[in-house]
Amino acid sequence: MRRSGVILVGAALLVAACSSSATSAPAANGLNQAGATNAAGSTRQASNPTTAAVAGGAHQFTATLTVTGAVTKTVNLTQGLANLPSCAILAKTGFSGATWSIPQANSSAETLNWNVSPYNGPGTYADASTYENSVELTDQASGTEYDQVDSSAMSIIVKADGSGSATFQNLQDSDGNAVNGSETWTCN
Numbered sequence: 001m002r003r004s005g006v007i008l009v010g011a012a013l014l015v016a017a018c019s020s021s022a023t024s025a026p027a028a029n030g031l032n033q034a035g036a037t038n039a040a041g042s043t044r045q046a047s048n049p050t051t052a053a054v055a056g057g058a059h060q061f062t063a064t065l066t067v068t069g070a071v072t073k074t075v076n077l078t079q080g081l082a083n084l085p086s087c088a089i090l091a092k093t094g095f096s097g098a099t100w101s102i103p104q105a106n107s108s109a110e111t112l113n114w115n116v117s118p119y120n121g122p123g124t125y126a127d128a129s130t131y132e133n134s135v136e137l138t139d140q141a142s143g144t145e146y147d148q149v150d151s152s153a154m155s156i157i158v159k160a161d162g163s164g165s166a167t168f169q170n171l172q173d174s175d176g177n178a179v180n181g182s183e184t185w186t187c188n
Contacts, residue, residue: 059087061103061162063185065112070146070177071139075110079103087162087187094119100158102166103185111138112183114166116156126155137171137179146171146179162187 061079084090094100100119104112115134116125125131128148135154137146148154149172158164165184172178 059084059188061185061187063103063183065110065181065183067110067137067179067181069179069181070173071110071142071144071179073110073139077103081187088160090187091122091158091160091162094121100125100156102156102164102183109140111140112136112181114154114156114168116158119158122158122160124155124157128152128154131156135168135171137168137181144173144177146173146177 059081061077061081063077063079065073065075065077067073081087081090084095085093094116098118098120100116102112102114113134113136114131116130117134118130119125131148131154133148135148135152138144139146148168149170151170152172153169154167156164156166163186165182167182169180170178171180
């Protein structure tokens with residue numbers, strides 16, 4: 001596993017010593033998680049729980065993101081979880097500040113940022129107020145960003161082992177073009 005240093009994405013400071021790669025893009029950079037709010041108002045949460053990390057940091061999320069509608073793509077990704085607790089503890093406590101961040105690809109294909117806050121452990125999060133203004137999908141090829149709107153339908157399920165799924169419908173760009181999709185992941 002390649003370790004990357006602190007990386008800047010936009011104006012956000014990224015998590016140190018974590019790695020992320022997307023099999024659909026040869027030039028994957030680092031984690032897409034940071035403790036800042038971007039210009040569109042979405043929150044990207046830093047991964048920094050206070051519990052002990054897994055020895056050697058040899059655990060990770062493995063995920064598949066599928067997008068349909070105005071953009072149609074599938075991205076497979078692996079996100080290293082170095083310096084974070086085991087999958088079961090992470091599922092119980094969430095990331096820093098009682099937030100859950102779905103696995104994120106930082107690739108040339110698609111980038112989906114989505115946080116649940118407050119995160120109260122494993123379960124289903126379908127109330128948009130738990131991720132208000134935190135969901136954005138960016139099509140890296142065109143630079144188009146799709147954000148949640150009042151008519152968006154979204155749900156996240158986090159299981160006790162850290163695996164889970166997220167579904168979204170009707171994320172829209174500034175012209176009203178919509179995308180739907182899902183992400184499923186395992187944690188091991």
